[in-house]
Amino acid sequence: DSGVTQTPKHLITATGQRVTLRCSPRSGDLSVYWYQQSLDQGLQFLIQYYNGEERAKGNILERFSAQQFPDLHSELNLSSLELGDSALYFCASSVTGGRTGDEKLFFGSGTQLSVL
């Protein structure tokens, strides 16, 4: 158990809909990362937050947004869903987000999103 909690574990929805994925980082970790993994692609970095502020952005679609709340949990919002958005979405956390060294990432077990 990595200590990172993601909910829900599975999500089935229809095209055009909007969903919210939730992530609770390990206790004491200030940084949260979101990754997407589809069958034909590897782990793709989406976005990183550190203590509530956006730190880095990857190939995140405009239809996707995220935020990190004062209690440090994070939510990834996916809207106007398309079939191609079907993927595993992972959240990870780390203590400092790379600011002071030792950036071991701890990953949650992921949310499997199926868009039908």
Place this chain on the structure above:
Amino acid sequence: DAKTTQPPSMDCAEGRAANLPCNHSTISGNEYVYWYRQIHSQGPQYIIHGLKNNETNEMASLIITEDRKSSTLILPHATLRDTAVYYCIVRRWYSGNTPLVFGKGTRLSVIA
């Protein structure tokens, strides 16, 4: 961060040592070598990291060549549960805003 090259797949007999190579010939002095693994559809798991000295923990050993241009992850007694994709990642210690980038990794199959 420097680029890494790993073989796409490897087999290992159960109980034997699994030696996973990684080439990082453009590594610079302030870059560390990290290893993660991903067991089927689970979240990636941190294994070990090092700078220039060999490192060992409860999961594995990391051997880095003297010129730091390559490294080997060693699983001393591989079990079926070690079947996974192993990622070698080179990363600056103070990585700032640079995210951790996963390549294609090596798919290790441990065979009974």
